[in-house]
Amino acid sequence: MQPFKFTKASDAGTAVQAVMTNSNAKFVAGGTNLIDLMKEGVETPSELVDISRLNLAQIRSTANGISIGALAKNTDTANHPLVRRDFPLLTQAILSGASAQIRNMATNGGNLMQRTRCTYFYDVSMACNRREPGAGCAALEGINRNHAIFGWNAACVDVHPSDMCVALAALDAAVNIQGQGGKTRAVPFADLYAAPDDMSAGKMLAGDTTLKQGELITSIDIPKNNFSDNSYYLKVRDRASFAFALVSVAAALDLGGGKIRQARIAMGGVAYKPWRATEAERFLTGKPATEENFAAAADIAMKDAKPLEHNKYKVELGKRAIAHALRKAANVKAA
Amino acid sequence: MGKEFEDEAASPGDEPVSSCAEWWSVENQTPAGDTARDTDECLQVDGVQNADTFAEKMTEDEEQLLDELGMFGESRRKFLGHASAVGIGAVVLEILAEQRALAFERTGSVPAEAPLENAVTVSLKINGAQKTLEVDSRMVLLDALRERLGLTGSKKGCDHGQCGACTVIVDGRRVLSCLTLAAQCEGKDVTTIEGLAKGDSLHPMQTAFLKHDGFQCGYCTPGQICSAVALMQEAKDGEASYVTADVRQKAHSLSLSDEEIRERMSGNLCRCGAYPNIIDSIREVHTGKPTDELGSMGKEVKHAAV
Numbered sequence: 001m002q003p004f005k006f007t008k009a010s011d012a013g014t015a016v017q018a019v020m021t022n023s024n025a026k027f028v029a030g031g032t033n034l035i036d037l038m039k040e041g042v043e044t045p046s047e048l049v050d051i052s053r054l055n056l057a058q059i060r061s062t063a064n065g066i067s068i069g070a071l072a073k074n075t076d077t078a079n080h081p082l083v084r085r086d087f088p089l090l091t092q093a094i095l096s097g098a099s100a101q102i103r104n105m106a107t108n109g110g111n112l113m114q115r116t117r118c119t120y121f122y123d124v125s126m127a128c129n130r131r132e133p134g135a136g137c138a139a140l141e142g143i144n145r146n147h148a149i150f151g152w153n154a155a156c157v158d159v160h161p162s163d164m165c166v167a168l169a170a171l172d173a174a175v176n177i178q179g180q181g182g183k184t185r186a187v188p189f190a191d192l193y194a195a196p197d198d199m200s201a202g203k204m205l206a207g208d209t210t211l212k213q214g215e216l217i218t219s220i221d222i223p224k225n226n227f228s229d230n231s232y233y234l235k236v237r238d239r240a241s242f243a244f245a246l247v248s249v250a251a252a253l254d255l256g257g258g259k260i261r262q263a264r265i266a267m268g269g270v271a272y273k274p275w276r277a278t279e280a281e282r283f284l285t286g287k288p289a290t291e292e293n294f295a296a297a298a299d300i301a302m303k304d305a306k307p308l309e310h311n312k313y314k315v316e317l318g319k320r321a322i323a324h325a326l327r328k329a330a331n332v333k334a335a
Numbered sequence: 336m337g338k339e340f341e342d343e344a345a346s347p348g349d350e351p352v353s354s355c356a357e358w359w360s361v362e363n364q365t366p367a368g369d370t371a372r373d374t375d376e377c378l379q380v381d382g383v384q385n386a387d388t389f390a391e392k393m394t395e396d397e398e399q400l401l402d403e404l405g406m407f408g409e410s411r412r413k414f415l416g417h418a419s420a421v422g423i424g425a426v427v428l429e430i431l432a433e434q435r436a437l438a439f440e441r442t443g444s445v446p447a448e449a450p451l452e453n454a455v456t457v458s459l460k461i462n463g464a465q466k467t468l469e470v471d472s473r474m475v476l477l478d479a480l481r482e483r484l485g486l487t488g489s490k491k492g493c494d495h496g497q498c499g500a501c502t503v504i505v506d507g508r509r510v511l512s513c514l515t516l517a518a519q520c521e522g523k524d525v526t527t528i529e530g531l532a533k534g535d536s537l538h539p540m541q542t543a544f545l546k547h548d549g550f551q552c553g554y555c556t557p558g559q560i561c562s563a564v565a566l567m568q569e570a571k572d573g574e575a576s577y578v579t580a581d582v583r584q585k586a587h588s589l590s591l592s593d594e595e596i597r598e599r600m601s602g603n604l605c606r607c608g609a610y611p612n613i614i615d616s617i618r619e620v621h622t623g624k625p626t627d628e629l630g631s632m633g634k635e636v637k638h639a640a641v
Binding site: 001003004005006028031032035036038039040048050052075078079081084085088091092095096098099100101102104105228235240241242 | 452453455471472473475494495496499502508509510511514515516518519562565566569572574575576577579581582583585597598599600601602603
């Protein structure tokens with residue numbers, strides 16, 4: 001690991017200032033991803049600004065829903081009574097990720113900012129535009145079994161590793177960000193992650209997210225919803241636990257009068273960000289919660305999938321996972 | 336050195352006991368995985384032969400080092416058998432680190448090494464005792480425990496947060512010490528495997544692991560036990576897991592099924608595959624009801640026999 005200066009931030013403003021003035025500085029909180037990447041030589045910051053003691057860990061109910069502090073631990077968020085009662089989809093998604101030890105360390109802000117687990121990103125001897133813009137993408141023609149089927153281009157075919165974020169995308173969360181001079185802004189979850197730029201257009205990857213250097217996530221807002229009785233997070237992986245998703249689905253239904261009033265479907269393991277299936281959601285709106293409608297919605301969700309050489313299985317797996325997650329959410333038994 | 340070495344080897348009664356004990360304690364810290372197994376096998380199968388050929392190739396400096404470490408006779412032979420497999424330098428460095436750490440334990444002062452480029456002073460409580468350390472900003476808690484405090488119970492397995500061998504309990508929560516910067520531990524309360532027993536009385540989880548044979552090589556065991564101890568509190572607090580049927584039902588004290596135990600212990604890998612006996616150990620402590628000493632594997636065998 002390269003040497004780095006370690007500083008403790010006393011408040012969010014000084015933390016932002018410190019990272020903004022040093023383009024090679026990073027925030028550190030739980031460290032579960034960053035320290036690993038530093039050991040691998042993938043991340044080489046010259047300075048770490050410790051934000052773990054900042055007063056940003058509250059989880060509280062607001063007029064519009066719930067506010068979740070960026071520095072609340074994943075475990076504490078998943079088990080918070082308000083989250084378990086009103087946003088069980090988020091609880092399930094968080095608990096499907098990593099291990100108990102990692103969830104005890106990892107913060108919500110860090111979960112959002114974690115980097116891809118693409119093996120070519122991790123191997124510093126391989127070409128990776130995420131690590132070194134302009135270097136190329138070894139995964140494109142490499143072993144891409146775990147890679148994207150949506151939203152990719154020749155610059156990058158990675159997938160976002162988070163489970164928590166799939167639920168946040170489904171639940172229309174917004175991310176509150178503090179920047180220079182204490183200025184704050186709210187970013188809709190759908191706009192948090194930067195699409196890989198098309199290398200053929202002469203552009204390069206600017207970064208994983210739309211955040212600028214030094215901008216700090218302070219909290220996450222989730223609006224109230226009517227999904228708490230009918231939601232389910234399904235994670236499909238190579239082993240039963242402690243593995244990243246091949247495909248995951250966050251499904252949420254607002255049921256009433258024998259019909260689906262609203263539906264939410266987001267997928268993990270398929271794109272550089274949690275992938276919302278909005279067309280499938282619209283298809284389900286106003287229709288009865290039946291096996292046939294779920295299967296049709298799944299077909300719609302996967303129709304634009306563009307698999308790579310080794311991940312064609314994700315298209316069929318994605319369809320089945322969506323249908324199964326919707327069944328579980330609606331408490332409909334499989335035929 | 337050939338002749339002298341052989342003479343001493345012929346009279347094992349002369350070897351200093353303390354250095355022998357230190358040697359074995361160091362040997363037990365060899366890294367996980369292939370290295371540990373390979374070196375162990377080497378020691379058992381080829382060790383003596385290697386010791387002789389290796390001894391002949393030793394430089395004067397290396398001989399002097401072993402003399403300074405107090406290694407004579409049989410302990411020297413065993414050491415050389417081992418060192419020939421992994422290189423004398425690595426083993427000697429580890430022994431020296433251990434001795435420095437033990438010296439620190441006795442005196443309570445941090446031994447000065449090379450000046451640190453980015454030094455951070457940290458005060459924290461470890462197994463009930465207040466400690467103050469000056470660490471390199473890069474040092475993780477695992478290395479601080481092992482290399483600076485002589486607490487070698489916590490193990491370095493993968494060193495990347497994937498195996499759980501380094502699990503310790505910080506402020507009541509199980510965490511991975513390999514991914515925790517020591518610099519971030521100011522004021523924290525750390526419990527390691529060494530801090531679980533009360534004097535000579537083992538923690539119930541330690542006793543259960545012994546009773547149910549919840550290990551084979553033992554390398555993952557300190558992490559497994561720390562993890563399981565913290566899990567007992569999580570169950571009392573009613574925390575949910577991914578296999579919890581309905582996370583909206585908040586229970587104050589959970590009764591964990593085997594499926595729940597497996598899911599909640601998934602961050603601790605065991606390459607020997609002692610999982611059935613680990614589950615038996617944890618279930619016994621969790622339920623407070625003693626179970627069959629043979630464990631679930633034994634039960635299966637018995638059923639098969641009927």
